[in-house]
Amino acid sequence: MAVQSQIYAGAFADPVFEAQSVFRTLMDCFARPGTIGRLASAASPPSPLGRASGAVALTLCDHDTPVWLSPALSKSAVPQWIAFHTGAGMAEAKDEARFGFVETGGTVPGFDQFALGTQEYPDRSTTLVIEVEALKGGQPLVARGPGIKNEIVVAPKGLPDVFLDFWTANRAIFPRGVDLILTARDAVLCLPRTTRLAIEE
């Protein structure tokens, strides 16, 4: 019973307006990469999926979007929670997923294992939602690209050491590539594939 109540509870109380508000924060953050957006509404998904990650799932996933979950998330009540509230099915293979979720501290797979889109249809790529310890306080990286006036420093804390290599490789295959939503508690930081990251000198 405990597991079942976890599955049915924790969605938006007011789905129409809360999904709109979360989407607007995501849209603004994708339009201005590196800015940290606070979600006015957050979901309460079963552990170990974070509140902001859960809100992203409720806002963007449905029966059209196969979802890939990290091993720890797949073993939890999260697949049933996502299926019950959004109707999204689980993707067996990473490259079939429209959305991928990784919990805090979970192993982040190489971005090239996910759907990258094609040269003709680069939009058919996975959006990765990775929860980190914090969106500030980590290794400072200088971000440049569309949506950024000159440059902005991002310093998410808790990303794997190979993240910058993953991201540089992802940037190199533009217009193909994954897009990234980093979450921590009720906040998000979005990195579209156009953003170039470099270690601050």
Added chain:
Amino acid sequence: MNDLAAYNFAYLDEQTKRMIRRAILKAIAIPGYQVPFASREMPMPYGWGTGGVQVTASILGPDDVLKVIDQGADDTTNAVSIRAFFQKVANVAVTTKTKEATIIQTRHRIPEEPLREGQTLVYQVPIPEPLRFLEPRETETRKMHALEEYGLMHVKLYEDIARNGHIATTYAYPVKVEDRYVMDPSPTPKFDNPKMHMSEALQLFGAGREKRIYAVPPYTQVVSLDFEDHPFEVQKFDKPCALCGAENVYLDEVVLDDKGGRMFVCSDTDHCEDRRAHGHAGALLARPTQESQEAAE
């Protein structure tokens, strides 16, 4: 029951909004690239801005302030009906003032007042594919975008020069976004092209009949295609606006009588009204203002 109860907020159902929202996020991530989306039937005919309406409906929230313009004007049929539509189905606040709006849906103009951060400009787009009149097959134009093969577009502009001595394209003037995708800025006059470059506002484009959404994020390079010896130029007007005296704005020609009388006035009605409210007067208004001042004295 009020009228609102008959519809979901902003008319579209939630699944449609999610689908459009996903397309918008991918469009922002790939500036200038046309994302296909499952455009819906709207309660207005194609060609009346169904693409823009669907984009606006998907991003709109209860706190937004909406402005709708048609060729720069707030009071023309298309603008009035779309504004009334959103008042009815979303009960949203509307304005005609560019400064106050958070979302501006536009048909073929960019407001004269520079847009600021936090504003979103939604364009209604009839033909999103800039290469369509050069290559009718979608499979081919997709491949051309994939291979960044835009030679044909330069040939078209060159033929303009060969025939007319200058680039005669005056609206829907092709631009290159972030040095990658060639994009149709929708049939805005090329006068507005420079405003797209490094704009502070987010620009979203919706084509309902053609089922495409594309975007230009803020602070993004938007360069009009040209040649070294024939650089891109915007239209110039001989006279300032007849009503507000504004220079360096886009003017509409208005026929005044059947004896050849005409005036040129701002196409951006809000900009013109705002200037007049601040005491600027053009050639046609200057004299009546003097008279009224004398009368007051």
